[in-house]
Structure formats: structure tokens, C-alpha cells
Amino acid sequence: MLHRERNVENGILQIGGAAADQLAKACGTPLYVYDEGMIEARLKAYKQHFRSDLFDTEVLYASKAFACKALYQLLNRYDFGLDVVSGGELFLAKESGVPMDKIYFHGNNKTDAEIEMALSYGCGTIVVDHKMECERLIEAAEKQEHQINVMIRINPGVTAHTHKYIITGDLDSKFGVMMQNEEMILSMISSINQCSQLNFQGFHSHIGSQIFDLRAYETVIERLVKFIKKCETEHKIEINCLNLGGGFGSYYTQEDQPKAIEETCETLIKKCEKEIREKEVKLKQILIEPGRSIVAEPGYTLYTIGFMKDTPNKSFLFVDGGMTDNMRVALYDAKYDCDLACRMDEEKENKYTIAGKCCESGDILIERAMLPKAESGDLLAVYATGAYGYSMSNNYNRMRKLPVVFVKNGKARMVIKGESYSDQIRLETDEEVLI
Structure with a gap:
């Protein structure tokens, strides 16, 4: 290149x-x-190309890459959702005028104060990372009246080819519940569904960052859709949403060969459509969370x-x-x-x-x-x-x-x-x- x-x-x-x-x-x-115009061009590309006639789509911005009021307000103008991972990012989003129903709150160790903050703000969706957090969220949710959507972060066991510190989907990652731990996942879903203030929506996955090989995402899609099919047929659980995360690569030097936004979106959409049709699952929405690929260059x-x-x-x-x-x-x-x-x-x-x-x-x-x-x-x-x-x-x-x-x-x-x-x-x- x-x-x-x-x-x-x-x-x-x-x-x-x-x-x-x-x-x-x-x-x-x-x-x-x-270069604000370059940021806007990337926002337009994601909104234009991450679309399907088979399911709804939403693009969330991964705040950890860079966050400030001006950027959040720009994202809001282009109807982007927001991925936040701390009380600070959540507070900034609120102060920036981002609609709370557009916010997805991630993180592997949300504090009690952060969970209560998200609930009091009416945060749209909370992504729970493990069983302990699920239990804490239910305990906190039962004390208030807001209806909160919940997703469970699933670790699909896919190791992306990137730096070891930014791999998040392998077997020993600190993030998510291993997909093989089916009993725990089913138990978490059951507990969420028994709480009248919580609405279980589906699964979230994120396998790493600065990933150039889109085949890793195709493997993730295959595994997760297969798992969703099992949830639907064997356990009668309705899965509405699947969040594929982000981590799409960016260009820094000649060593890097990132895929264009158009190619990335087309690959993910086509693979999702293929798996959903073949496995006959009822997914209503697919989400992605680009961050670096929007603001790095x-x-x-x-x-x-x-x-x-x-x-x-x-x-x-x-x-x-x-x-x-x-x-x-x-x-x-x-x-x-x-x-x-x-x-x-x-x-x-x-x-x-x-x-x-x-x-x-x-x-x-x-x-x-x-x-x-x-x-x-x-x-x-x-x-x-x-x-x-x-x-x-x-x-x-x-x-x-x-x-x-x-x-x-x-x-x-x-x-x-x-x-x-x-x-x-x-x-x-x-x-x-x-x-």
C-alpha cells in the first residue's frame, strides 16, 4: 500500500x-x-452502507476512542448510537444532549454508583458482562421504575490477529461469558426476564481492535447465529438483537491494509443475512460499534x-x-x-x-x-x-x-x-x- x-x-x-x-x-x-469533514464522511459511509432489507441496523460509536461534547453532538446529528463504558462517558453523553435511548452502557466492572446512575438517567441499554453484574443490576433495577433493555456480552472464543492487549474475544479474556458456558447464560437470561423492569434483548460480542481480516467477524457471526438458533429452538428464548462490536482496522503506516468502510459493512451484512436465512432465526436488529475507524485518521x-x-x-x-x-x-x-x-x-x-x-x-x-x-x-x-x-x-x-x-x-x-x-x-x- x-x-x-x-x-x-x-x-x-x-x-x-x-x-x-x-x-x-x-x-x-x-x-x-x-479534520471534521473527514469524520463526517466516515459517519455518512457507515450510515449508508450498514443497511439491510432483512433486519434493522444501528451503528454505535465506541466512545473510548475519543470523546468530547463536540463529537457527541456531531454523532447525534448523524443519528448514531453511543457505546459508553464508564460513568464519565455516560455523564458526558447526557451533558451533550445525546438521547438516553441511544446509549449502550458496557464495562466489565460497573460500580454500584454507575449502575444506579445509568438507571436514574434512563439509559437505553445496559450490556452485562457476567453473572455477578447481572445479579447486581437486577437488585438495583427492582428499586426503580425505568424500563431498561439488557444485552449479555458473549465471548465467542475467536482470537483476532492483533496485539495481545487489544484481543478481547479469546478464551481467557477478562470480558464476557464464554459461549460454551450455556448453563450460566441461560440462567442470566431467566433472571433478567423475571425482573419486570428489565427487557432482555440479545447478545453482544467484541473480539478485539485494529483487525484487518474480516473472516474473523464472519466466524463470529456463524457461531453466534448458531447459538441464537439453539436458544430459540431448544430453550424457547426470543433473541431480538445481535451486536457484533467493532475493532475495524485503521491506517497508520504502510504496514496496515484496512478494508474500506463500504467493504466492511457489505461483508458483515451479507454474512448476517446468509446465516439468518439459512438458520431461520428471528433476529430483528444487528448493531456494530466502530470507534477507531471513524476518528483515527x-x-x-x-x-x-x-x-x-x-x-x-x-x-x-x-x-x-x-x-x-x-x-x-x-x-x-x-x-x-x-x-x-x-x-x-x-x-x-x-x-x-x-x-x-x-x-x-x-x-x-x-x-x-x-x-x-x-x-x-x-x-x-x-x-x-x-x-x-x-x-x-x-x-x-x-x-x-x-x-x-x-x-x-x-x-x-x-x-x-x-x-x-x-x-x-x-x-x-x-x-x-x-x-
Whole structure:
């Protein structure tokens, strides 16, 4: 696969119709920048292509990739549902005006407070992860009047070919009930159906992230539809919905070959239709949960190069950010591409190691970046940082969290302000705790 084409004018990288150097000048660096038009194009593609005449469909956005009010409101305009996994994401959704019936609350260890919060908000669907959570949800639901839809997360035992930390569907995953544990699943369904405030809807599955081989999803569909057929025929249980999760791959470097959204949707839809027809099951709705594939590539991080250093084997470029604004390299050995944003038309003849300013030897963003001969003060653009950049950012070494800017048709708007040093100490206190 060739490098992704970049929009360049007079040697300067353009993002959403705006020059990268002008964005850096207006907002400072480091800076997260999102091409809002590119996000919208991906939302339209999912809504257009994930459709069937055989069953209803819904596309949920996986909030963990990146969450903020501006994005939630954009998703709402395109009638996307929302996958949340914490009280914080649920609260943000409510504050952003997302309809509660569009929210699916996931998570393997929801606290009592989070369960009660979801119930009090009238959260549309709660996805229970195991028997203990199911029991806790029933206990909490019986104390209130809201009707809540419930799905059970099923672990189909499919191991996707991706990094071990982002595999979620293998036999020893911390997520979900193993499909082979039929007795437990049936017991959970029975308990849910006996609670007048809960409506059992179906099963959820998610096998991992950054998956390029769609055959893994086809295997999941085969196994789950077969299991649904068994539930219907042998146990007389009505299954309305099947959520296939997300994890669709995105492009970061030449090593990656993600499928187009159109191909992904077509493959999943056709396989679901085939299995439903052949097994004659009564599924009413199929859902998916893309996150990364919506926001990863539309996102950029702009840095300013500071000092430089040569060692016997490496030439370092130090930038004004690092592992505090992009943890994926340290966590997953993730790979990224980059360019000197104002020298896009120059030959890339020099190999550099891009390193951050944190006090860790592992604070490396890119190991072998081919660039023109760099100088202190150059603007560096790292591509495809829109997923798990801001959402994983942290204050290690008391580094400040970065501002986030959305750009469309050459106009920029700041959707999250950058953190100040004063912001970091706003919660510090010296109050006596009564024990």
C-alpha cells in the first residue's frame, strides 16, 4: 500500500482546509487537530452502507476512542448510537444532549454508583458482562421504575490477529461469558426476564481492535447465529438483537491494509443475512460499534521540534510532547508516520528517532522516521492520532493535556481547551477527612 495522499499547498500540510503552521501559530503546540469533514464522511459511509432489507441496523460509536461534547453532538446529528463504558462517558453523553435511548452502557466492572446512575438517567441499554453484574443490576433495577433493555456480552472464543492487549474475544479474556458456558447464560437470561423492569434483548460480542481480516467477524457471526438458533429452538428464548462490536482496522503506516468502510459493512451484512436465512432465526436488529475507524485518521498531532541529539546509532529529534499525549507506542508498540508540516515537498533522506520530553527512555513516538534534514523549530505532524490519543492522555511529569481543535472548510474551532498548570492543582486541598 502506498502512503496516504496528503493535502499540501506550497509545501505546507493542510488539515481540513487550514494550513498546519497557521493552526500551530493560533493554538500553540503540542496540539490535537481533527479534520471534521473527514469524520463526517466516515459517519455518512457507515450510515449508508450498514443497511439491510432483512433486519434493522444501528451503528454505535465506541466512545473510548475519543470523546468530547463536540463529537457527541456531531454523532447525534448523524443519528448514531453511543457505546459508553464508564460513568464519565455516560455523564458526558447526557451533558451533550445525546438521547438516553441511544446509549449502550458496557464495562466489565460497573460500580454500584454507575449502575444506579445509568438507571436514574434512563439509559437505553445496559450490556452485562457476567453473572455477578447481572445479579447486581437486577437488585438495583427492582428499586426503580425505568424500563431498561439488557444485552449479555458473549465471548465467542475467536482470537483476532492483533496485539495481545487489544484481543478481547479469546478464551481467557477478562470480558464476557464464554459461549460454551450455556448453563450460566441461560440462567442470566431467566433472571433478567423475571425482573419486570428489565427487557432482555440479545447478545453482544467484541473480539478485539485494529483487525484487518474480516473472516474473523464472519466466524463470529456463524457461531453466534448458531447459538441464537439453539436458544430459540431448544430453550424457547426470543433473541431480538445481535451486536457484533467493532475493532475495524485503521491506517497508520504502510504496514496496515484496512478494508474500506463500504467493504466492511457489505461483508458483515451479507454474512448476517446468509446465516439468518439459512438458520431461520428471528433476529430483528444487528448493531456494530466502530470507534477507531471513524476518528483515527482524521486526527493529527502537531509538535514543535526542540533540541536534537546524535548518538552512535541514532539521530534524535525531541518534540514538545510525548507519551503523555500518545501512550499507544509505549503500550502496544504502535507505529506512526510523520512529516515536517512546512517542508512537505522536500526529499526525505534522513532517518530520525522522534522522542518526547518525558523522563522515560520508553518515551519514543516513532523509531525510524524518514524526513528532510530537520532543524530546531520545525513543525512536526504525526498522522492518525485521532483514536486513543486524547482519551489516553495523562499528566505524567506534570505535563499538561493538549487542546483539541476541529477544522472544516478552512475554519477552526477549539472544542477542548488546553490544560494550564493551575488546572492541574485545582483539586488539591488540605481538608480534614472524618473517619
